[in-house]
Amino acid sequence: MSTFCEKILAKDKLRPVQGKREDPAHPAIYPTGYLPRKKLRIKEWNIYEMIVRRYLATFYDAAEVASVRYVFSAESLGNMSFALIGQRIVRPGWLSVYKYVNVKESSVPELKEGDCIEVERVSVVRTYSKPPRLYTKASLLRWMESVGIGTEATRAEIIETLFQRGYLKATNAGIVVTELGIKTAFMLLKLFKELTEVNLTRDFEEKIERVRKGETSRQKVVNDAKEFLRPRLLKVKEMIASNDIGELRKLAEEGHDVKCAACGRYGRYVVEGFSLCELHWRAYKNIVTKYRVWRERAGLSFDEYVALLKKLSSVGDFCKDVIKLLAENGFKSQS
Numbered sequence: 001m002s003t004f005c006e007k008i009l010a011k012d013k014l015r016p017v018q019g020k021r022e023d024p025a026h027p028a029i030y031p032t033g034y035l036p037r038k039k040l041r042i043k044e045w046n047i048y049e050m051i052v053r054r055y056l057a058t059f060y061d062a063a064e065v066a067s068v069r070y071v072f073s074a075e076s077l078g079n080m081s082f083a084l085i086g087q088r089i090v091r092p093g094w095l096s097v098y099k100y101v102n103v104k105e106s107s108v109p110e111l112k113e114g115d116c117i118e119v120e121r122v123s124v125v126r127t128y129s130k131p132p133r134l135y136t137k138a139s140l141l142r143w144m145e146s147v148g149i150g151t152e153a154t155r156a157e158i159i160e161t162l163f164q165r166g167y168l169k170a171t172n173a174g175i176v177v178t179e180l181g182i183k184t185a186f187m188l189l190k191l192f193k194e195l196t197e198v199n200l201t202r203d204f205e206e207k208i209e210r211v212r213k214g215e216t217s218r219q220k221v222v223n224d225a226k227e228f229l230r231p232r233l234l235k236v237k238e239m240i241a242s243n244d245i246g247e248l249r250k251l252a253e254e255g256h257d258v259k260c261a262a263c264g265r266y267g268r269y270v271v272e273g274f275s276l277c278e279l280h281w282r283a284y285k286n287i288v289t290k291y292r293v294w295r296e297r298a299g300l301s302f303d304e305y306v307a308l309l310k311k312l313s314s315v316g317d318f319c320k321d322v323i324k325l326l327a328e329n330g331f332k333s334q335s
């Protein structure tokens, strides 16, 4: 580490690079002049080292990376074009101290416009798009950050609350929504769609931020929130008071005679002679819409398509349920 420090100290002026965003509540972490009093454990050391390297990196010069992109057109292959991208580090700058960023280098031959290269081999490969992965606590946190929900201090807590209340649970594959979570979400969407919107949360976060800066009063923001929530909460209270629990149940997809053929939730949609719940109906719609693409591009019959979906590991559970249902009962409208 001392060689990195010497390099920085040899500079005339020391000015750290500042991030774009400002967060007065959470100033940047930096190493103090003191050495750790006790021997650090390996995990502690790793974090400490990362912070120190990051700190030193802010004083380093910019890194310089050269990249080149060649585009080839192949007339013999129906005028398709192919791209070749090369990249190399010209000057490592801060990358030499902050080793956690990996710039992939790939060397490509020097070419100029008009050069011809031979087509060595052509192969046609069918690939399948992969569905997005389930959220993890870390990726959920990043998503909240990207849409402006919560602050550094509150985001993790918001997620924990969702777990504690039983709306979410963690699995090896990632976070999944519980039955309670699904029902709560449906009920909220139907009763108070506006409450579920990212904009509302963000608006209030911004208002709170303005309170902090002294641009508006706490009382004003609290009143805004009350004004917004009061009529909605009164509505629920009324429903409970008038013993209209059935109405709430209905919204939560319970207390109905019609059951989804795949899962037993309330089957509000009828397709192919089955009743399907909201979730399985969405899966069904997805399967049918995507089939059009498969028919056009690969000329598959609906039977062949379903057989293929059965085999693909990337197909989600709800789609699998619907496929099973369709396979057992024969396809009507599509085949």
Ligand SMILES: [Zn+2]
Binding pocket: 260, 261, 262, 263, 264, 265, 276, 277, 278, 279, 280
């Ligand atoms: Zn269902």
